[in-house]
Amino acid sequence: xxxxxxxxxxxxxxxxxxxxxxxxxxxxxxxxxxxxxxxxxxxxxxxxxxxxxxxxxxxxxxxxxxxxxxxxxxxxxxxxxxxxxxxxxxxxxxxxxxxxxxxxxxxxxxxxxxxxxxxxxxxxxxxxxxxxxxxxxxxxxxxxxxxxxxxxxxxxxxxxxxxxxxxxxxxxxxxxxxxxxxxxxxxxxxxxxxxxxxxxxxxxxxxxxxxxxxxxxxxxxxxx
Numbered sequence: 001x002x003x004x005x006x007x008x009x010x011x012x013x014x015x016x017x018x019x020x021x022x023x024x025x026x027x028x029x030x031x032x033x034x035x036x037x038x039x040x041x042x043x044x045x046x047x048x049x050x051x052x053x054x055x056x057x058x059x060x061x062x063x064x065x066x067x068x069x070x071x072x073x074x075x076x077x078x079x080x081x082x083x084x085x086x087x088x089x090x091x092x093x094x095x096x097x098x099x100x101x102x103x104x105x106x107x108x109x110x111x112x113x114x115x116x117x118x119x120x121x122x123x124x125x126x127x128x129x130x131x132x133x134x135x136x137x138x139x140x141x142x143x144x145x146x147x148x149x150x151x152x153x154x155x156x157x158x159x160x161x162x163x164x165x166x167x168x169x170x171x172x173x174x175x176x177x178x179x180x181x182x183x184x185x186x187x188x189x190x191x192x193x194x195x196x197x198x199x200x201x202x203x204x205x206x207x208x209x210x211x212x213x214x215x216x217x218x219x220x221x222x223x224x
Contacts, residue, residue, distance in 0.1 A: 001189065002118050005029045005046035007037040007063075008080065009055045013103070017050060020107055021114070025190040034058035041067075046075055048117045051097075053081035053088060061092050068096045076117035080105065111193060178213040185215070192217075 004026050006017045011032070018028045029044045031037040034057050041049070053060040060079060067073040079092045082103030089100040098120065099113045167175075181199070188194040196203045210217060 001025045001027060002047040003027045003029065003044055004114070005031065005037065005040050005044060005049045007031045007034075007040075007049065007055070007060070008052040009033060010052075013052070013080075017105075017110070020110060023192055024111065024114075026114075034060075034063045037063060041072065047121055048075055048114060049077045050101075050114075051077050051079055053079055053084050053092070061088065061095070064092060064095050064097060076121050078113050078117060174213060177209075178215055181210055181213065181215050185217070190217070 004021055006014055006021070006028060008014050008017070009032050014030050014032065018030060021028045029040045029046060031040045033055055037049075037051070040046070051060045051064065058066075060081075064073070064077060064079070067077075073096045076098040077096065079089065079097045079100045080103060081088070081100075084100070084102075092100060098117050101109060101113060181195070184195045184198050188198065192203055192206065196206045199206065201209065
């Protein structure tokens with residue numbers, strides 16, 4: 001789960017992006033102008049920012065340049081606009097923006113850009129940790145601890161299976177399906193999109209199935 005700051009002066013856009021990102025298990029901070037964005041960035045320290053270019057007080061490119069000048073551009077920033085020119089997009093990229101999304105933004109492009117941004121941010125944090133370990137007097141012990149942690153994370157959540165074979169078939173099947181979906185929810189960090197892809201179900205069908213089985217949808221996010 002990541003902390004994502006959405007900066008856009010349009011309420012509908014903020015609500016839509018917030019709903020999609022929350023559904024993917026992320027914590028979302030909202031700002032409708034540059035002043036609120038500055039405060040939210042200072043308060044929440046976001047892992048990624050979705051920043052609209054055209055805003056009434058200070059435009060997104062100016063805010064991006066401000067963060068870069070002050071040394072505050074230490075998170076991926078994805079610019080958004082429905083009217084920006086190619087020159088504006090190029091300028092934002094030169095300043096430090098990671099990507100540019102043109103409105104109206106499709107869910108597929110949004111999630112792809114967010115995933116790429118968070119992957120890049122995660123790689124930077126891992127590099128920082130490794131540099132700190134190398135400079136530490138307990139280098140060998142800490143490297144071993146990091147390897148152990150990586151191994152346990154790569155193994156993913158382990159399913160706990162306990163099905164009563166003496167039950168009616170429909171009851172045993174429901175128990176299996178519930179455990180199956182809970183396992184994938186935990187493995188994918190509560191992401192309904194990725195669980196749908198893994199299980200081969202459409203999201204609408206998946207939602208209905210999980211509710212029917214009584215699966216706690218917040219469980220996967222807590223485990224992750």
